[in-house]
Amino acid sequence: MGKRVEECVDLIIIGGGTTGLFAAYYATMREMKVMLIEAQEQLGGKVMQFLPEKIIYDVGGFPDISGEALVENMIEQAKRHQPEVVMGDFVEKLTKVNHLFQLETAKGHIVTAKTVLIATGSGTFHTKRPSEWPNLPHSVFKESVPTTLMHKANYEGKKVVISSNSKVGVGWALFLEGLAKEVTLINPADKFLQVKDEDIDSLYKSKVKVYYQVEMTDFIVEGQELTHIEIKEKGQRIVMEANKLLTYHGLELQAVPFEQWGIQIEKGRIPVTPLMKTNLEGVFAAGDIVQYPGKTTLIASGYTEAITAVNHAHLMIDPKATEQLYSTVIYR
Numbered sequence: 001m002g003k004r005v006e007e008c009v010d011l012i013i014i015g016g017g018t019t020g021l022f023a024a025y026y027a028t029m030r031e032m033k034v035m036l037i038e039a040q041e042q043l044g045g046k047v048m049q050f051l052p053e054k055i056i057y058d059v060g061g062f063p064d065i066s067g068e069a070l071v072e073n074m075i076e077q078a079k080r081h082q083p084e085v086v087m088g089d090f091v092e093k094l095t096k097v098n099h100l101f102q103l104e105t106a107k108g109h110i111v112t113a114k115t116v117l118i119a120t121g122s123g124t125f126h127t128k129r130p131s132e133w134p135n136l137p138h139s140v141f142k143e144s145v146p147t148t149l150m151h152k153a154n155y156e157g158k159k160v161v162i163s164s165n166s167k168v169g170v171g172w173a174l175f176l177e178g179l180a181k182e183v184t185l186i187n188p189a190d191k192f193l194q195v196k197d198e199d200i201d202s203l204y205k206s207k208v209k210v211y212y213q214v215e216m217t218d219f220i221v222e223g224q225e226l227t228h229i230e231i232k233e234k235g236q237r238i239v240m241e242a243n244k245l246l247t248y249h250g251l252e253l254q255a256v257p258f259e260q261w262g263i264q265i266e267k268g269r270i271p272v273t274p275l276m277k278t279n280l281e282g283v284f285a286a287g288d289i290v291q292y293p294g295k296t297t298l299i300a301s302g303y304t305e306a307i308t309a310v311n312h313a314h315l316m317i318d319p320k321a322t323e324q325l326y327s328t329v330i331y332r
């Protein structure tokens with residue numbers, strides 16, 4: 001693919017999790033020209049990928065909020081001053097060229113920035129599909145099959161099939177049991193991985209139908225709507241009605257090559273100063289990727305770290321800028 005060279009921005013944020021999203025809002029509130037690059041096709045990082053249906057109780061201002069709703073709010077806030085947001089592209093290279101940073105992505109974009117904020121969490125997690133996935137028909141439908149439990153209302157009153165070999169699938173089945181008309185859990189293996197005994201007990205006490213040693217062999221799709229799934233259980237063919245399919249078969253981590261970028265790493269994290277500076281002048285870091293004494297890996301910690309990082313990136317570009325601002329004063 002041809003390489004595209006973009007105009008220089010004040011700050012590039014690598015990673016669109018909760019930390020990167022809040023940083024994008026804060027930096028644009030401070031009138032910085034910002035580009036955020038997220039490897040996944042969705043924003044929200046781990047919260048959206050692993051906790052969309054979970055209720056979060058420890059984010060200030062929200063007595064309780066689902067992961068999905070929190071991220072929706074954060075996207076709305078981040079977009080208030082229109083940062084440029086690129087999704088589905090992984091930042092592979094970072095080099096310093098004449099006081100500017102040049103970043104290169106997997107899709108061949110080359111972007112330059114005066115400063116950089118690394119908000120990559122633990123890297124990018126790609127959810128795996130069941131092993132028989134490539135042999136199954138309906139590629140357009142398959143693309144639309146979720147690997148996270150979002151948009152819960154979509155499952156209300158539906159016949160849901162979950163293909164999973166792990167505790168995640170068991171958790172989804174138990175969560176959806178009260179909402180869906182029928183929940184069926186199909187596992188290619190003869191047991192679930194990493195699942196607690198009490199969850200297995202709850203599963204057997206529930207109305208969820210469970211099949212083991214199952215292979216999916218066909219889908220019946222009308223338009224793009226699923227109507228049936230064909231499975232083979234220990235060689236025996238079973239066709240079941242199904243309106244919704246979800247799959248979860250573990251994760252593959254795409255780690256960020258920080259050493260190649262010249263960024264110091266200790267035990268997988270980036271050590272930062274109290275101003276959230278990395279060892280590379282002009283490159284800041286915040287959120288789950290950083291390490292310093294007293295670091296907590298919480299959503300709210302990422303917010304304050306992002307504020308510190310953005311304020312000091314701003315000061316590097318404009319040493320006369322104020323160290324911090326109140327939003328109540330900016331929007332007066």
Ligand SMILES: Cc1cc2nc3c(=O)[nH]c(=O)nc-3n(C[C@H](O)[C@H](O)[C@H](O)COP(=O)(O)OP(=O)(O)OC[C@H]3O[C@@H](n4cnc5c(N)ncnc54)[C@H](O)[C@@H]3O)c2cc1C
Pocket residue numbers: 014015016017018019020037038039040044045046047050051056057058059089090091092119120121122123124125256286287288289297298299300302
């Ligand atoms: C099971 C579980 C429960 C939790 N419960 C809570 C809780 O109740 N309360 C709480 O406060 N916190 C909780 N957390 C922690 C919280 O999820 C994290 O602190 C938070 O998600 C960190 O956000 P982040 O933006 O720093 O990183 P992430 O959410 O990991 O986001 C990083 C983003 O960067 C992207 N990325 C990585 N590398 C690249 C690259 N090279 N190019 C482009 N994009 C890239 C990734 O795709 C990802 O989207 C929980 C975590 C887990 C795992």
